[in-house]
Amino acid sequence: MTFFSELRGLPVLTVTDAAELGEVRSLTVDAASGTVTHLRVRGRRPRRETVLPWAAVHAVGPDAVLVRSADPADPAPPPHDPVDRRVLTDAGDERGTVRDLAFDPGTGRMRSVVTTLGEIPADRLLGLGDHALMIRAG
Template sequence: MLFSRVHGLPVLTPGGADRLGTVRALTVDAASRTVTHVRVRRGRLRGEIVLALGAVEAAGPDGLVVRPPDGGPSGAPPHHDLLGSRVLTECGEERGTVLDAAFDPADGRIEAVLTTFGEVPGDRLLGLGDHALVVRSGRAHHL
């Protein structure tokens, strides 16, 4: 599933009983190469809730079905937007900007990141912060 296709999807409880909001963003742990949380916009004045990816029971082109939040602490890590991030290698070489990313909604594994320079396999992700997405260059390190 592509990040761009998930953004803005409705987030529903099982049976469609309640609409929690819409997907605002996905939180990525680049070191483990996985999507860890879904950030749900509840409305203009109602703020945002953060759900662990494990709360997602089903994902498709029409929306996400999630177990309702229990109101406890989410324990969500800090969020850095993957889409639009600058891409750098571990040697500091510029590798474009993130356009999109493909992930497996069942386990959150990042399969590939599409950049303005081409596709980067998910197994080359090293870190994501405010400044950039850092990827392994795939060749010998510079001295």
């Protein structure tokens, strides 16, 4: 199990030719299915963001993330970063903001979302939009 906070800032390299693409900027998630879908990489020069499908990730190590291919995801996902997003129940009540995500780097399957008010299991997530991460009230 990996926390997103451990990944942020790690260099991203291709496993085939060791080319450095940049550093991990953020993740894109599909809240409804509870999976990490994309890796957002910010290039060093030029500082351009590349969005890679999570399936392209070869290995997540303590010091680097290795990817099989530098081909960007097509189509690009909506640019909602889960971290720092407000959490809202389907009853319309706020439940803090997202601090971190715990997930299995092999499958991209999320275990939980860490919020300012505690941990929420991934099976309670409903959706992530421009306003909030929606969860089932419980």
